[in-house]
Amino acid sequence: MGGIDFAALLAALQRPTVLIEAAVVAVCLLLAWGIVRFAHRTAPGSIWFGERGFDGVLFPWLALVLALLARLLLKAWLPLALFKVAVPVLISLGVIRTTVRVLQVAFPQSLLVRALERTISWLVWAVLVLWLTDLLPLLLTELEGVRWKVGGADVSLRSLIEGALSAAIVLMLVLWLSATIESRLLKAESVNLSVRKIAANATRAGLLLIGLLIALSAAGIPLGALSVLGGAIGVGLGFGLQKLAANYVSGFVILAERSLRIGDVVKVDNFEGRITDITTRYTVIRASNGRESLVPNELLITQRVENSSFADTRISLTTVVQVAYGTDLDALMPRLVAAMAGVPRVLPDPAPSVQLSAFGADGLELTLGFWIGDPENGGGNVRSDVNLAVLRTLDEAGVEIPYPQRVMRQAS
Numbered sequence: 001m002g003g004i005d006f007a008a009l010l011a012a013l014q015r016p017t018v019l020i021e022a023a024v025v026a027v028c029l030l031l032a033w034g035i036v037r038f039a040h041r042t043a044p045g046s047i048w049f050g051e052r053g054f055d056g057v058l059f060p061w062l063a064l065v066l067a068l069l070a071r072l073l074l075k076a077w078l079p080l081a082l083f084k085v086a087v088p089v090l091i092s093l094g095v096i097r098t099t100v101r102v103l104q105v106a107f108p109q110s111l112l113v114r115a116l117e118r119t120i121s122w123l124v125w126a127v128l129v130l131w132l133t134d135l136l137p138l139l140l141t142e143l144e145g146v147r148w149k150v151g152g153a154d155v156s157l158r159s160l161i162e163g164a165l166s167a168a169i170v171l172m173l174v175l176w177l178s179a180t181i182e183s184r185l186l187k188a189e190s191v192n193l194s195v196r197k198i199a200a201n202a203t204r205a206g207l208l209l210i211g212l213l214i215a216l217s218a219a220g221i222p223l224g225a226l227s228v229l230g231g232a233i234g235v236g237l238g239f240g241l242q243k244l245a246a247n248y249v250s251g252f253v254i255l256a257e258r259s260l261r262i263g264d265v266v267k268v269d270n271f272e273g274r275i276t277d278i279t280t281r282y283t284v285i286r287a288s289n290g291r292e293s294l295v296p297n298e299l300l301i302t303q304r305v306e307n308s309s310f311a312d313t314r315i316s317l318t319t320v321v322q323v324a325y326g327t328d329l330d331a332l333m334p335r336l337v338a339a340m341a342g343v344p345r346v347l348p349d350p351a352p353s354v355q356l357s358a359f360g361a362d363g364l365e366l367t368l369g370f371w372i373g374d375p376e377n378g379g380g381n382v383r384s385d386v387n388l389a390v391l392r393t394l395d396e397a398g399v400e401i402p403y404p405q406r407v408m409r410q411a412s
Contacts, residue, residue, distance in 0.1 A: 032066055056101060057098050060097050070083075089128065102179065103117070171212070174207050248281060259310070262278060263376060264308070265315075268303070274376045280297075316371050319368050322402060324364075329364070336390055337353065342389060343386050347372060353368070
Protein backbone atom coordinates (compact mmCIF):
# COMPACT_ATOMS: atom_id res chain seq x y z
CA MET A 1 0.00 0.00 0.00
CA GLY A 2 1.68 3.16 -1.16
CA GLY A 3 1.08 6.64 0.17
CA ILE A 4 1.80 10.09 -1.19
CA ASP A 5 5.25 11.59 -1.70
CA PHE A 6 4.90 14.31 0.95
CA ALA A 7 7.67 16.54 -0.41
CA ALA A 8 6.28 16.34 -3.95
CA LEU A 9 2.80 17.08 -2.62
CA LEU A 10 3.99 20.23 -0.83
CA ALA A 11 5.68 21.41 -4.01
CA ALA A 12 2.55 20.69 -6.07
CA LEU A 13 0.36 22.64 -3.64
CA GLN A 14 2.33 25.80 -4.45
CA ARG A 15 1.19 25.84 -8.08
CA PRO A 16 -1.32 28.52 -9.17
CA THR A 17 -3.69 25.82 -10.43
CA VAL A 18 -4.35 24.83 -6.81
CA LEU A 19 -6.71 27.81 -6.58
CA ILE A 20 -8.83 26.30 -9.34
CA GLU A 21 -8.87 22.97 -7.52
CA ALA A 22 -9.85 24.71 -4.27
CA ALA A 23 -12.73 26.44 -6.04
CA VAL A 24 -13.91 23.15 -7.54
CA VAL A 25 -13.71 21.40 -4.15
CA ALA A 26 -15.69 24.25 -2.57
CA VAL A 27 -18.34 23.93 -5.29
CA CYS A 28 -18.57 20.19 -4.63
CA LEU A 29 -19.05 20.81 -0.90
CA LEU A 30 -21.67 23.51 -1.47
CA LEU A 31 -23.52 21.37 -3.99
CA ALA A 32 -23.52 18.40 -1.61
CA TRP A 33 -24.70 20.64 1.23
CA GLY A 34 -27.52 22.05 -0.91
CA ILE A 35 -28.73 18.59 -1.98
CA VAL A 36 -28.63 17.28 1.59
CA ARG A 37 -30.41 20.36 2.94
CA PHE A 38 -33.18 19.99 0.37
CA ALA A 39 -33.58 16.26 1.01
CA HIS A 40 -33.26 16.66 4.79
CA ARG A 41 -36.91 17.67 5.02
CA THR A 42 -38.06 14.19 4.00
CA ALA A 43 -36.29 12.23 6.76
CA PRO A 44 -34.90 14.49 9.52
CA GLY A 45 -32.98 12.78 12.31
CA SER A 46 -32.19 9.63 10.29
CA ILE A 47 -28.78 8.04 9.83
CA TRP A 48 -28.45 9.58 6.37
CA PHE A 49 -29.25 13.18 7.32
CA GLY A 50 -28.50 13.45 11.06
CA GLU A 51 -29.99 16.29 13.06
CA ARG A 52 -28.87 19.21 10.88
CA GLY A 53 -28.33 17.57 7.51
CA PHE A 54 -24.59 18.07 7.19
CA ASP A 55 -23.86 15.93 10.28
CA GLY A 56 -25.36 12.80 8.69
CA VAL A 57 -23.83 10.04 6.60
CA LEU A 58 -24.99 11.34 3.22
CA PHE A 59 -23.11 14.66 3.18
CA PRO A 60 -19.48 13.40 3.23
CA TRP A 61 -20.16 10.50 0.84
CA LEU A 62 -22.09 12.69 -1.58
CA ALA A 63 -19.30 15.28 -1.47
CA LEU A 64 -16.81 12.45 -2.13
CA VAL A 65 -18.72 11.27 -5.21
CA LEU A 66 -18.88 14.83 -6.57
CA ALA A 67 -15.16 15.31 -5.86
CA LEU A 68 -14.29 12.07 -7.69
CA LEU A 69 -16.33 13.16 -10.71
CA ALA A 70 -14.68 16.58 -10.67
CA ARG A 71 -11.22 15.00 -10.41
CA LEU A 72 -12.02 12.76 -13.37
CA LEU A 73 -13.01 15.81 -15.45
CA LEU A 74 -10.06 17.98 -14.40
CA LYS A 75 -7.47 15.24 -14.74
CA ALA A 76 -7.05 15.84 -18.46
CA TRP A 77 -6.72 19.62 -18.08
CA LEU A 78 -4.81 20.30 -14.86
CA PRO A 79 -2.03 18.71 -12.82
CA LEU A 80 -3.94 17.75 -9.69
CA ALA A 81 -2.54 18.28 -6.21
CA LEU A 82 -5.28 19.42 -3.82
CA PHE A 83 -7.58 16.55 -4.82
CA LYS A 84 -4.93 14.10 -3.59
CA VAL A 85 -5.61 15.45 -0.10
CA ALA A 86 -9.32 16.29 -0.41
CA VAL A 87 -10.42 12.80 -1.48
CA PRO A 88 -8.76 10.94 1.47
CA VAL A 89 -10.10 13.57 3.88
CA LEU A 90 -13.65 13.10 2.59
CA ILE A 91 -13.26 9.30 2.82
CA SER A 92 -12.08 9.61 6.42
CA LEU A 93 -14.94 11.96 7.26
CA GLY A 94 -17.41 9.53 5.69
CA VAL A 95 -16.03 6.61 7.70
CA ILE A 96 -16.24 8.61 10.94
CA ARG A 97 -19.77 9.88 10.28
CA THR A 98 -21.03 6.43 9.28
CA THR A 99 -19.54 4.72 12.31
CA VAL A 100 -20.75 7.33 14.78
CA ARG A 101 -24.27 7.60 13.38
CA VAL A 102 -24.76 3.83 13.28
CA LEU A 103 -23.58 3.48 16.88
CA GLN A 104 -25.84 6.32 18.00
CA VAL A 105 -28.88 4.74 16.40
CA ALA A 106 -28.06 1.20 17.56
CA PHE A 107 -27.24 2.25 21.16
CA PRO A 108 -28.98 5.61 21.75
CA GLN A 109 -28.62 5.59 25.56
CA SER A 110 -25.15 4.11 25.87
CA LEU A 111 -22.47 6.26 27.48
CA LEU A 112 -19.79 3.99 25.99
CA VAL A 113 -20.80 5.06 22.47
CA ARG A 114 -20.05 8.69 23.29
CA ALA A 115 -16.59 7.72 24.47
CA LEU A 116 -16.01 5.64 21.33
CA GLU A 117 -16.88 8.53 19.02
CA ARG A 118 -13.72 10.48 19.84
CA THR A 119 -11.58 7.35 19.83
CA ILE A 120 -12.79 6.37 16.37
CA SER A 121 -12.25 9.91 15.06
CA TRP A 122 -8.68 10.05 16.37
CA LEU A 123 -7.86 6.62 14.93
CA VAL A 124 -9.22 7.45 11.47
CA TRP A 125 -7.43 10.80 11.31
CA ALA A 126 -4.20 9.20 12.56
CA VAL A 127 -4.36 6.58 9.78
CA LEU A 128 -4.97 9.38 7.26
CA VAL A 129 -1.92 11.32 8.46
CA LEU A 130 0.22 8.17 8.32
CA TRP A 131 -0.93 7.50 4.76
CA LEU A 132 -0.37 11.08 3.57
CA THR A 133 3.13 11.12 5.05
CA ASP A 134 3.95 7.72 3.48
CA LEU A 135 4.54 6.22 6.96
CA LEU A 136 1.65 3.76 6.83
CA PRO A 137 3.43 1.17 4.61
CA LEU A 138 6.42 1.27 6.96
CA LEU A 139 4.16 0.76 9.98
CA LEU A 140 2.38 -2.18 8.31
CA THR A 141 5.73 -3.79 7.52
CA GLU A 142 6.77 -3.51 11.16
CA LEU A 143 3.44 -4.95 12.32
CA GLU A 144 3.89 -7.85 9.91
CA GLY A 145 7.21 -8.64 11.55
CA VAL A 146 5.62 -9.09 14.98
CA ARG A 147 4.64 -12.79 14.97
CA TRP A 148 3.89 -15.56 17.43
CA LYS A 149 2.44 -19.07 17.46
CA VAL A 150 -1.24 -19.52 18.38
CA GLY A 151 -2.42 -23.14 18.40
CA GLY A 152 0.22 -24.17 15.87
CA ALA A 153 -0.62 -21.29 13.50
CA ASP A 154 1.74 -18.44 12.67
CA VAL A 155 -0.09 -15.18 13.47
CA SER A 156 1.14 -11.64 12.89
CA LEU A 157 0.02 -8.49 14.64
CA ARG A 158 -0.95 -7.02 11.27
CA SER A 159 -3.28 -9.92 10.48
CA LEU A 160 -4.95 -9.58 13.87
CA ILE A 161 -5.52 -5.86 13.38
CA GLU A 162 -6.85 -6.36 9.85
CA GLY A 163 -9.13 -9.16 11.09
CA ALA A 164 -10.41 -6.95 13.89
CA LEU A 165 -11.12 -4.15 11.40
CA SER A 166 -12.93 -6.57 9.09
CA ALA A 167 -15.01 -7.83 12.02
CA ALA A 168 -15.81 -4.26 13.07
CA ILE A 169 -16.96 -3.39 9.53
CA VAL A 170 -19.21 -6.47 9.39
CA LEU A 171 -20.73 -5.71 12.81
CA MET A 172 -21.24 -2.08 11.80
CA LEU A 173 -23.18 -3.14 8.71
CA VAL A 174 -25.24 -5.57 10.77
CA LEU A 175 -26.03 -2.90 13.37
CA TRP A 176 -27.06 -0.49 10.61
CA LEU A 177 -29.30 -3.11 9.00
CA SER A 178 -30.86 -4.15 12.31
CA ALA A 179 -31.49 -0.53 13.35
CA THR A 180 -33.15 0.19 9.99
CA ILE A 181 -35.35 -2.90 10.14
CA GLU A 182 -36.23 -2.21 13.80
CA SER A 183 -37.31 1.36 13.07
CA ARG A 184 -39.44 0.21 10.13
CA LEU A 185 -41.10 -2.48 12.26
CA LEU A 186 -41.87 -0.08 15.10
CA LYS A 187 -43.48 2.37 12.66
CA ALA A 188 -45.98 -0.22 11.37
CA GLU A 189 -49.07 1.22 13.10
CA SER A 190 -51.35 -1.49 11.68
CA VAL A 191 -49.62 -4.16 13.80
CA ASN A 192 -49.95 -4.43 17.58
CA LEU A 193 -47.09 -2.73 19.43
CA SER A 194 -46.18 -5.85 21.43
CA VAL A 195 -45.92 -7.87 18.20
CA ARG A 196 -43.73 -5.16 16.71
CA LYS A 197 -41.45 -5.23 19.75
CA ILE A 198 -41.14 -9.03 19.52
CA ALA A 199 -40.27 -8.85 15.82
CA ALA A 200 -37.80 -6.00 16.39
CA ASN A 201 -36.01 -7.71 19.29
CA ALA A 202 -35.90 -11.09 17.53
CA THR A 203 -34.62 -9.51 14.30
CA ARG A 204 -31.92 -7.60 16.13
CA ALA A 205 -30.78 -10.67 18.10
CA GLY A 206 -30.74 -12.86 14.98
CA LEU A 207 -28.83 -10.34 12.87
CA LEU A 208 -26.29 -9.74 15.64
CA LEU A 209 -25.72 -13.49 15.94
CA ILE A 210 -25.24 -13.86 12.18
CA GLY A 211 -23.01 -10.77 12.11
CA LEU A 212 -20.91 -12.12 14.97
CA LEU A 213 -20.33 -15.42 13.14
CA ILE A 214 -19.41 -13.60 9.92
CA ALA A 215 -17.15 -11.22 11.86
CA LEU A 216 -15.33 -14.12 13.49
CA SER A 217 -14.79 -15.69 10.07
CA ALA A 218 -13.54 -12.35 8.71
CA ALA A 219 -11.11 -12.12 11.63
CA GLY A 220 -9.71 -15.54 10.74
CA ILE A 221 -11.18 -17.43 13.70
CA PRO A 222 -12.47 -20.87 12.59
CA LEU A 223 -16.08 -21.48 13.56
CA GLY A 224 -15.27 -25.08 14.44
CA ALA A 225 -13.28 -23.81 17.40
CA LEU A 226 -16.45 -22.27 18.80
CA SER A 227 -17.77 -25.64 19.96
CA VAL A 228 -15.59 -25.49 23.06
CA LEU A 229 -16.54 -21.86 23.55
CA GLY A 230 -20.21 -22.77 23.22
CA GLY A 231 -19.86 -25.32 26.02
CA ALA A 232 -18.19 -22.72 28.22
CA ILE A 233 -20.96 -20.24 27.48
CA GLY A 234 -23.55 -22.89 28.38
CA VAL A 235 -21.87 -23.45 31.75
CA GLY A 236 -21.70 -19.70 32.28
CA LEU A 237 -25.40 -19.32 31.54
CA GLY A 238 -26.14 -22.10 33.99
CA PHE A 239 -24.37 -20.27 36.81
CA GLY A 240 -23.32 -16.63 36.54
CA LEU A 241 -25.56 -15.58 33.63
CA GLN A 242 -28.74 -17.40 34.57
CA LYS A 243 -30.44 -14.20 35.77
CA LEU A 244 -29.54 -12.40 32.55
CA ALA A 245 -30.83 -15.30 30.48
CA ALA A 246 -34.02 -15.48 32.57
CA ASN A 247 -34.69 -11.75 32.07
CA TYR A 248 -34.03 -12.08 28.34
CA VAL A 249 -36.46 -14.99 27.94
CA SER A 250 -39.02 -13.32 30.22
CA GLY A 251 -39.00 -10.24 28.00
CA PHE A 252 -40.04 -12.32 25.00
CA VAL A 253 -42.68 -14.13 27.09
CA ILE A 254 -44.20 -10.85 28.26
CA LEU A 255 -44.37 -9.50 24.72
CA ALA A 256 -45.69 -12.77 23.29
CA GLU A 257 -48.54 -13.39 25.74
CA ARG A 258 -49.35 -9.64 26.00
CA SER A 259 -50.00 -9.82 29.72
CA LEU A 260 -48.19 -6.49 29.99
CA ARG A 261 -48.23 -3.95 27.17
CA ILE A 262 -46.65 -0.60 26.55
CA GLY A 263 -49.07 1.99 27.92
CA ASP A 264 -50.53 -0.22 30.68
CA VAL A 265 -50.78 1.24 34.17
CA VAL A 266 -49.28 -1.28 36.61
CA LYS A 267 -48.15 -1.56 40.21
CA VAL A 268 -45.06 -3.65 40.95
CA ASP A 269 -43.39 -3.85 44.35
CA ASN A 270 -45.32 -0.76 45.60
CA PHE A 271 -44.25 1.26 42.55
CA GLU A 272 -47.12 2.39 40.34
CA GLY A 273 -46.85 3.92 36.91
CA ARG A 274 -47.26 3.49 33.17
CA ILE A 275 -45.15 1.08 31.11
CA THR A 276 -43.17 3.14 28.61
CA ASP A 277 -40.89 0.45 27.15
CA ILE A 278 -40.25 -3.29 27.31
CA THR A 279 -36.68 -4.23 26.44
CA THR A 280 -35.08 -7.66 26.31
CA ARG A 281 -33.76 -7.34 29.88
CA TYR A 282 -36.02 -4.94 31.79
CA THR A 283 -39.29 -3.02 31.64
CA VAL A 284 -39.44 0.74 32.14
CA ILE A 285 -42.27 1.98 34.39
CA ARG A 286 -42.79 5.75 34.67
CA ALA A 287 -44.71 7.15 37.62
CA SER A 288 -46.93 10.23 37.42
CA ASN A 289 -44.30 12.27 39.31
CA GLY A 290 -41.70 11.59 36.60
CA ARG A 291 -39.70 8.91 38.43
CA GLU A 292 -38.84 5.82 36.40
CA SER A 293 -38.30 2.26 37.63
CA LEU A 294 -36.34 -0.36 35.69
CA VAL A 295 -37.95 -3.66 36.65
CA PRO A 296 -36.18 -6.90 35.60
CA ASN A 297 -38.48 -8.91 33.33
CA GLU A 298 -38.13 -12.00 35.51
CA LEU A 299 -39.90 -10.21 38.40
CA LEU A 300 -42.87 -9.43 36.16
CA ILE A 301 -43.21 -13.15 35.43
CA THR A 302 -42.67 -14.58 38.92
CA GLN A 303 -44.24 -11.91 41.17
CA ARG A 304 -47.71 -10.45 41.56
CA VAL A 305 -48.36 -7.49 39.25
CA GLU A 306 -51.41 -5.21 39.45
CA ASN A 307 -52.46 -4.16 35.95
CA SER A 308 -55.09 -1.41 35.94
CA SER A 309 -55.63 -1.60 32.18
CA PHE A 310 -55.19 -5.26 31.24
CA ALA A 311 -58.79 -6.01 30.21
CA ASP A 312 -60.32 -2.56 30.71
CA THR A 313 -58.62 0.81 30.94
CA ARG A 314 -61.38 2.23 33.14
CA ILE A 315 -60.58 2.52 36.85
CA SER A 316 -62.62 3.70 39.83
CA LEU A 317 -61.55 6.53 42.12
CA THR A 318 -63.14 7.79 45.33
CA THR A 319 -63.07 10.84 47.53
CA VAL A 320 -64.68 11.52 50.91
CA VAL A 321 -66.47 14.58 52.30
CA GLN A 322 -68.39 15.24 55.51
CA VAL A 323 -71.55 17.33 55.81
CA ALA A 324 -73.33 18.54 58.92
CA TYR A 325 -76.05 16.52 60.58
CA GLY A 326 -79.47 17.68 59.45
CA THR A 327 -78.41 18.16 55.81
CA ASP A 328 -81.07 17.17 53.27
CA LEU A 329 -79.17 14.33 51.63
CA ASP A 330 -82.03 13.45 49.27
CA ALA A 331 -81.68 16.87 47.64
CA LEU A 332 -77.89 17.12 47.94
CA MET A 333 -76.75 13.77 46.57
CA PRO A 334 -78.17 14.23 43.01
CA ARG A 335 -76.47 17.64 42.83
CA LEU A 336 -73.13 16.10 43.83
CA VAL A 337 -73.54 13.41 41.14
CA ALA A 338 -74.22 16.11 38.55
CA ALA A 339 -71.19 18.09 39.73
CA MET A 340 -68.89 15.07 39.32
CA ALA A 341 -70.39 14.25 35.91
CA GLY A 342 -69.45 17.76 34.77
CA VAL A 343 -65.73 17.15 35.28
CA PRO A 344 -64.22 16.50 31.79
CA ARG A 345 -62.32 13.27 32.55
CA VAL A 346 -65.11 11.63 34.58
CA LEU A 347 -66.87 8.93 32.54
CA PRO A 348 -70.67 9.00 32.16
CA ASP A 349 -70.75 5.18 32.15
CA PRO A 350 -70.36 3.90 34.81
CA ALA A 351 -72.02 6.98 36.25
CA PRO A 352 -70.67 8.77 39.35
CA SER A 353 -72.25 7.79 42.65
CA VAL A 354 -72.63 9.14 46.18
CA GLN A 355 -73.07 6.91 49.21
CA LEU A 356 -73.61 7.61 52.89
CA SER A 357 -70.68 5.59 54.17
CA ALA A 358 -70.51 6.42 57.89
CA PHE A 359 -71.96 8.45 60.74
CA GLY A 360 -68.97 10.41 61.92
CA ALA A 361 -68.41 12.07 65.23
CA ASP A 362 -68.69 15.50 63.62
CA GLY A 363 -70.94 14.90 60.62
CA LEU A 364 -72.26 12.58 57.93
CA GLU A 365 -69.53 10.98 55.85
CA LEU A 366 -70.24 10.76 52.11
CA THR A 367 -68.11 8.62 49.77
CA LEU A 368 -68.11 9.90 46.18
CA GLY A 369 -67.11 7.41 43.49
CA PHE A 370 -66.37 8.04 39.83
CA TRP A 371 -64.65 6.32 36.90
CA ILE A 372 -61.95 7.53 34.49
CA GLY A 373 -60.76 5.95 31.23
CA ASP A 374 -57.24 7.37 31.03
CA PRO A 375 -55.33 6.33 34.17
CA GLU A 376 -52.04 7.00 32.39
CA ASN A 377 -52.78 10.73 32.80
CA GLY A 378 -52.84 10.44 36.58
CA GLY A 379 -55.57 10.20 39.21
CA GLY A 380 -54.62 12.97 41.62
CA ASN A 381 -55.42 15.77 39.17
CA VAL A 382 -58.90 14.50 38.31
CA ARG A 383 -59.62 13.86 42.00
CA SER A 384 -58.69 17.49 42.66
CA ASP A 385 -61.09 18.66 39.92
CA VAL A 386 -63.87 16.55 41.45
CA ASN A 387 -63.19 17.95 44.94
CA LEU A 388 -63.33 21.52 43.60
CA ALA A 389 -66.63 20.81 41.82
CA VAL A 390 -68.05 19.27 45.03
CA LEU A 391 -66.90 22.23 47.10
CA ARG A 392 -68.59 24.70 44.75
CA THR A 393 -71.80 22.65 44.89
CA LEU A 394 -71.77 22.61 48.70
CA ASP A 395 -71.19 26.37 48.81
CA GLU A 396 -74.05 26.99 46.38
CA ALA A 397 -76.38 24.74 48.42
CA GLY A 398 -75.33 26.38 51.68
CA VAL A 399 -74.22 23.04 53.12
CA GLU A 400 -71.71 23.27 55.94
CA ILE A 401 -68.61 21.07 56.14
CA PRO A 402 -68.40 20.56 59.92
CA TYR A 403 -65.29 21.20 61.93
CA PRO A 404 -64.24 18.82 64.71
CA GLN A 405 -66.08 19.78 67.89
CA ARG A 406 -65.00 18.88 71.39
CA VAL A 407 -66.93 19.72 74.59
CA MET A 408 -64.87 20.30 77.70
CA ARG A 409 -66.54 20.22 81.10
CA GLN A 410 -65.05 21.37 84.32
CA ALA A 411 -65.47 19.02 87.23
CA SER A 412 -67.25 20.60 90.18
